[in-house]
Amino acid sequence: MSLSLFALQLINGVEYGLLLFLVASGLTLVFGVLGVLNFAHGSFYMLGAYLAWWLSERTGNLLLAILVGLPAMALIGLLVERLAIARLYLRDHLSQVLLTYGLVLLFNELQRALWGNDVHGVATPKSLAFTIPLGEAQTWPAWRAFTALCCIAVAVGMQQLILKTRFGMRVRAGASNAEMVEALGIDVRRVFSVVFSAGTALAGLAGMLAAPLTTVYPGMGESVLILSFVVVVIGGIGSIKGAFLGAMLVGIADTFGKVLLPGFASAMVYAVMAAVLLWRPRGLLGPAFEGR
Amino acid sequence: MTRRILLLAGALALGVVAFSGDRFWLQFLGKAMIGCILAMSLDLLVGFTGLVSLAHSAFFGLAAYALAGVTNRLGLVNPLLTFPVCLLAAAAAALIIGWLSLRATGVYFIMVTLAFTQMLFYLFNDSPALGGSDGLYVAERPVDSRAAAYVAIWAALVLAYLLLARILRAPYGRALEGIRVNEQRMRSLGYPTRRYKLVAFVIAGTLAGVAGYLDATLYGFVNPAQLGWRQSGLILVTVLLGGKGTLYGPALGALLLAFIEHYGERVTEHWNALIAALVIAVVLFLPRGLAGLVQGGRRA
Numbered sequence: 001m002s003l004s005l006f007a008l009q010l011i012n013g014v015e016y017g018l019l020l021f022l023v024a025s026g027l028t029l030v031f032g033v034l035g036v037l038n039f040a041h042g043s044f045y046m047l048g049a050y051l052a053w054w055l056s057e058r059t060g061n062l063l064l065a066i067l068v069g070l071p072a073m074a075l076i077g078l079l080v081e082r083l084a085i086a087r088l089y090l091r092d093h094l095s096q097v098l099l100t101y102g103l104v105l106l107f108n109e110l111q112r113a114l115w116g117n118d119v120h121g122v123a124t125p126k127s128l129a130f131t132i133p134l135g136e137a138q139t140w141p142a143w144r145a146f147t148a149l150c151c152i153a154v155a156v157g158m159q160q161l162i163l164k165t166r167f168g169m170r171v172r173a174g175a176s177n178a179e180m181v182e183a184l185g186i187d188v189r190r191v192f193s194v195v196f197s198a199g200t201a202l203a204g205l206a207g208m209l210a211a212p213l214t215t216v217y218p219g220m221g222e223s224v225l226i227l228s229f230v231v232v233v234i235g236g237i238g239s240i241k242g243a244f245l246g247a248m249l250v251g252i253a254d255t256f257g258k259v260l261l262p263g264f265a266s267a268m269v270y271a272v273m274a275a276v277l278l279w280r281p282r283g284l285l286g287p288a289f290e291g292r
Numbered sequence: 293m294t295r296r297i298l299l300l301a302g303a304l305a306l307g308v309v310a311f312s313g314d315r316f317w318l319q320f321l322g323k324a325m326i327g328c329i330l331a332m333s334l335d336l337l338v339g340f341t342g343l344v345s346l347a348h349s350a351f352f353g354l355a356a357y358a359l360a361g362v363t364n365r366l367g368l369v370n371p372l373l374t375f376p377v378c379l380l381a382a383a384a385a386a387l388i389i390g391w392l393s394l395r396a397t398g399v400y401f402i403m404v405t406l407a408f409t410q411m412l413f414y415l416f417n418d419s420p421a422l423g424g425s426d427g428l429y430v431a432e433r434p435v436d437s438r439a440a441a442y443v444a445i446w447a448a449l450v451l452a453y454l455l456l457a458r459i460l461r462a463p464y465g466r467a468l469e470g471i472r473v474n475e476q477r478m479r480s481l482g483y484p485t486r487r488y489k490l491v492a493f494v495i496a497g498t499l500a501g502v503a504g505y506l507d508a509t510l511y512g513f514v515n516p517a518q519l520g521w522r523q524s525g526l527i528l529v530t531v532l533l534g535g536k537g538t539l540y541g542p543a544l545g546a547l548l549l550a551f552i553e554h555y556g557e558r559v560t561e562h563w564n565a566l567i568a569a570l571v572i573a574v575v576l577f578l579p580r581g582l583a584g585l586v587q588g589g590r591r592a
Contacts, residue, residue, distance in 0.1 A: 031399075037399060037402075039525075084572065084576075087576060088575070091579065093344075093398075093399060094338070094344060094532060094536070095532075095575050095579065097344075097528070097532075098529060098532045098533070098571060098574070098575045099571075099572060099575040099576075101525060101528075101529050101571060102567075102568045102569075102570075102571030102572040102575065103568070103572070104568075105564050105565070105567055105568035105571065106565060106568035106569075106572070108564060109562045109564045109565040109568060110565075112562065113562060113565075222522075226406070226410060226521060229403055229406065230403075230407065233400065233403040233404075233407075237399055237400070263418050263419055264414075264415075264418065265418075266410075266414035266417075266418060267410075267411045267414040267415050267418065270407040270408070270410045270411040270414070271411060273403075273404075273407045274392070274404060274407045274408060274411065277395075277396055277400065277403075277404050277407070278392060278395060281395050281396040281397070281400055282396075282400060283400070286400075
């Protein structure tokens with residue numbers, strides 16, 4: 001492999017990893033704070049992609065579609081949390097798995113009923129339709145660079161929000177001991193709602209950004225869901241920093257696997273996960289003790 | 293007592309169908325009973341031992357692929373030969389995967405089993421020598437008539453139920469329930485809890501292998517989708533829908549889902565929405581699954 005090809009693959013891997021991080025961060029945030037294993041997270045990714053396609057057909061511009069779609073996703077998350085998830089905080093993980101699995105089926109049917117089974121392409125906005133030259137022969141599409149930048153901005157913003165603000169403090173406190181926080185007079189339920197809604201919006205944003213790259217198709221949420229589980233578990237469930245590490249590892253392993261071991265690329269990601277877990281059963285940055 | 297009579301009546305009713313000779317019902321109920329075996333064996337792990345495994349479909353699929361392999365490559369067709377070989381394959385896989393996965397606990401255990409399932413899925417899906425995404429035909433089925441396959445499935449279902457019920461009544465089964473409730477206490481009482489869990493994992497995996505073998509016998513065909521996580525997720529949902537920790541509940545759940553799938557398809561194109569509504573309603577209003585309806589107020 002030549003150096004420029006290596007660099008290109010590295011960029012591809014990091015970029016894929018960043019997108020995975022966007023999805024996985026929502027998943028790990030919801031698990032860490034609410035203690036809910038959310039199988040419907042992939043559906044939110046799919047819903048985001050479909051919204052991006054549908055709205056950009058209406059408005060004629062993907063960026064505008066994202067601006068409208070993002071609050072819509074946050075609202076959907078809020079509704080799902082209020083109507084369904086909130087009833088299960090006191091129940092075991094299994095009930096939550098069953099409920100969110102039901103939601104996956106529901107969203108799949110919704111998508112089929114509203115938008116059908118066709119595959120749709122989404123045009124990148126004209127302002128970002130150019131490519132950036134890399135070295136002599138390779139180019140980097142501007143939309144992919146934009147996607148990577150968005151993911152980095154979200155990662156940095158999220159870190160600042162969680163570490164530096166009062167709300168972030170409540171989120172961290174809620175994650176480590178929700179009952180105690182409630183006893184101190186803070187409305188934990190509201191923190192939960194906001195976190196779930198934000199997680200949904202993050203998955204939706206990832207779907208919207210990925211829509212021009214992967215096209216929009218039924219079942220697109222599922223492979224992403226499983227991969228983000230892998231990411232979250234490698235990093236340690238509930239750890240956002242861990243999710244970032246895990247996403248990079250998976251993104252790079254997958255990209256290089258496709259080049260070096262074409263037949264085994266998909267299996268390789270799971271082999272990496274199994275290896276990490278056998279070495280550190282609670283993930284790279286997971287809690288040292290059995291939390292929730 | 294009434295429960296036993298109902299179970300016996302249900303088993304007999306399913307057995308009688310074998311004499312009808314109706315191709316549709318043999319296939320449909322055969323498939324549904326395979327689902328029952330899968331759900332009951334997973335219940336041993338989920339409901340009784342407290343191990344939520346997403347690797348169940350892997351053992352199901354491995355046994356089915358093993359049948360295609362020994363039949364097509366080695367020319368073995370005698371079920372007395374192929375059955376033990378395929379079960380052994382499933383059991384060996386369960387032993388290895390279980391031994392590795394049981395190092396993790398809780399949510400991590402779910403995810404490690406998921407990882408192994410997907411690894412095997414992509415292994416079969418991506419390699420043309422193993423049939424690729426199209427899967428494999430079984431060149432010659434172990435039994436050639438559909439009625440014979442049906443009888444075999446029925447017998448396997450009855451035996452699997454009796455075996456599991458026996459295991460759960462034995463001291464070993466009690467110990468498993470103890471592990472679910474409080475593993476540390478069981479360990480401090482001197483029980484080798486990890487070995488106990490591993491044995492349960494292998495028993496359940498082997499029964500999943502029985503189901504896979506029978507499925508390949510009934511359809512003469514195996515594809516990688518049967519091995520993937522969706523299938524595992526579906527089995528898990530069946531167990532929870534029916535009521536974990538009851539053994540007959542998950543079997544009931546499997547039959548119900550089969551019927552909804554079949555008749556739902558006729559009523560509406562969006563029959564999956566029906567299942568979604570059912571699943572959501574059961575979680576919200578029937579925490580103990582459908583078996584909770586039968587059981588009334590007993591057992592938390």
